[in-house]
Amino acid sequence: MSGPVPSAYQTQKKTKPKIHAVAQQTLDEKQLESVMDFVNFVQALKMTPQWSSTNSWTVSYQNKRVCHIKISNSTAGPGSWYIRPALQYSQNLSEFCTMAHLEKIMLDNVHFCHACGRCAPGKTAEFWGQTLYGVCCSPIDFEFHNPDAPTLKCIKALIRYRRQEIADLH
Numbered sequence: 026m027s028g029p030v031p032s033a034y035q036t037q038k039k040t041k042p043k044i045h046a047v048a049q050q051t052l053d054e055k056q057l058e059s060v061m062d063f064v065n066f067v068q069a070l071k072m073t074p075q076w077s078s079t080n081s082w083t084v085s086y087q088n089k090r091v092c093h094i095k096i097s098n099s100t101a102g103p104g105s106w107y108i109r110p111a112l113q114y115s116q117n118l119s120e121f122c123t124m125a126h127l128e129k130i131m132l133d134n135v136h137f138c139h140a141c142g143r144c145a146p147g148k149t150a151e152f153w154g155q156t157l158y159g160v161c162c163s164p165i166d167f168e169f170h171n172p173d174a175p176t177l178k179c180i181k182a183l184i185r186y187r188r189q190e191i192a193d194l195h
Contacts, residue, residue, distance in 0.1 A: 032079075033079045033080070034078065034079045037076065037078075037079055037080070041076040042076060043074075043076075044060065044064055044074045044082050044094065044096070045060075045061060045064065047080055047096050048060045048061070048096055048106070051080070051096050051097075051098055051103075051104035052096065052103060052105075052106060053103040053104075056103065056104070056105070056106060056171060059106075059171075059172060059177060060094075060096070060106055062177065063094075063108065063177060063180070063181075066181055066184070067084050067091075067092075067184065070086075070184070070185070070188060072084050072086050072091060072188070074094055077093070080095060080096040080097065080098065081093065081094065081095045082094045082095075084184075086187075086188050086191050086192070087191050087192070087194075087195060089191045089194075091110070091111055091184055091187050091188055091191070092108055092109060092110045092180075092184060092187070093108070093109040093111070093165075094106065094107070094108055094109075095107050095109075105170060105171050106170075106171060107168055107169055107170040108168075108169045108172065108180055109136065109165045109167070109168045109169075110165070110167060110169075110180065110183045110187055111164075111165065111187060112165070112166065112167060112183060112186075112187055113164055113165070113166050114150065114152050114166045117190075118186070119152075121186050122153075123153070125179075127179045127182065127183075128153045130176055130179040131152070131153070131167060131179070132152060132153060132155065134167050134168060134169045134170075134176070135152065135157055135160055135166065135167060135168075136160065136161045136163070136165055136166055136167055136168040137157075137159050137160060137161060138159045138160065138161045138162065139161070142162075144161075144162035144163075146159050147159035147160050147161055147162060148161075148162050150166070152166070167183075
């Protein structure tokens with residue numbers, strides 16, 4: 026008699042799959058290309074996505090989180106993926122994004138509350154002069170779903186910014 030079927034988490038906890046293996050099984054060709062482009066980018070910066078939970082990887086630099094990557098399964102079509110840079114809105118981030126002309130992409134990718142915890146309905150925040158309601162209270166203010174090429178370019182700039190921010194601490 027066989028026992029209970031292990032959950033995806035239990036299975037992945039044992040195998041700690043590489044991101045490309047899950048991406049190949051889950052995402053369509055265009056999304057897979059974007060994920061692999063991003064993974065190659067972080068690896069070129071001497072960082073490697075490390076499995077952290079079901080279909081989730083953390084990218085760190087000098088033991089500090091740079092970003093989180095999640096691939097979501099979908100039974101109704103192709104999967105999806107997102108990147109959460111480990112950044113909160115600040116004066117320094119605002120100035121960096123303004124100088125790099127990233128404000129619109131950033132505002133289009135604010136991480137709003139989805140009532141996943143006690144903090145619902147989120148916080149009121151002001152980003153680039155705009156008052157936003159219902160921003161997630163987690164320490165991550167931005168989340169980029171299925172990024173297109175311009176958004177991926179923005180994310181790469183943010184990853185470089187975050188990596189430098191960490192380097193400057195040491």
